Amino acid sequence: MNNYLSMLSDTLFGFAALFLLTKVLGKTQISQLTPFDFISALILGELVGNALFDKEAGIPEIAFVIILWGVLLYLTEIITQKWKRTRAFMEGSPDIIIYRGKLIRDTMKKCKLDLNHLQHLLREKDVFSIQDVEYAILETNGKVSVLKKAANQTPTKHDLKVATHDVHLATTLINDGEIIYDNLKEKNLTEEWLIEELHKQDYSSPKEVFYAEYIKDKQLFLLPFTNREHKRFK
The missing domain is CATH 3.30.240.20 (bsu07140 like domains)
Incomplete structure (x- = not known):
């Protein structure tokens, strides 16, 4: 039993430490996987795996391996950013x-x-x-x-000499029946305005709305929880 508890604690620590490491190193380690990053991920996984199943290895050993490898990756990232000539060797080139x-x-x-x-x-x-x-x-x-x-090539509006309009980013105002007040405040909107917009589309409460999306100068886009839309038009 003690052996399983030890493996559980080691696994949980390894998971948390690796997650923290990816946060520190940044998104490029995941979204822009270069050959060097691929090798790094394999080695890091192998090191942590060996530490987990080694009876003589515990949380201190796992922490040492993850921190050491994280420092090496971080130093490599700094080197490639500071000295451009190293990028082609470390990250490859198009x-x-x-x-x-x-x-x-x-x-x-x-x-x-x-x-x-x-x-x-x-x-x-x-x-x-x-x-x-x-x-x-x-x-x-x-x-x-x-x-x-x-x-x-696909022609653009400039090529077709068509008038262009400003592009606005969509903002979620209701998610799973709950109002996202931070987004309301960011767009200088009020809860009263939101409730009024819901009433215009025959919704009495935000709890009836699964998702609400706001785009400037457009009608509020709403999705209900159920097939309420079909019932409204019967």
Whole structure:
């Protein structure tokens, strides 16, 4: 029994420590996974796993491993930010795999990228033919950035000479029946205004609303908890 309690405490500590480490290192360790970050994650997981199942290792040993590896990652991040020349070595560099509509086979071979995989990456960018691509760059995280040929690019409002309007960020005012007062205050809105807007759409209380979204100059968007919308129109 004591053995299980020890494993439980070690696992909980390891989980909390790793979570804290990801917060300290920043989001790039997760969202922009480079080859170096991938190796770091594998090694860190292996070190923590070995510490968890080693009978002679406890919370102090796990803490030492996590702190040591975290310091190394943090120092590496500082080095790559301060000395630009180290970035290509530590994080890799983007490679052009399509240049002016032509495949750069030597680059694809160097990156271990075959044609089928390239087509898969292009389809993720809504490109279904290599003929539509003017430039394609293989990023350090393994994704492809694509610049289509002029004839295949989506026209913008500027190209069509259509009048543009200001863009406003959507704000959640009600979530799961509860008013989010911080968002109301941020948008200089009041609870009285919100209740009035609910009444306009036949809702008597925020508790009837699962989700409410506010965008300036637009009607308040509401989603009910149940199929109340169908009942209202019967």
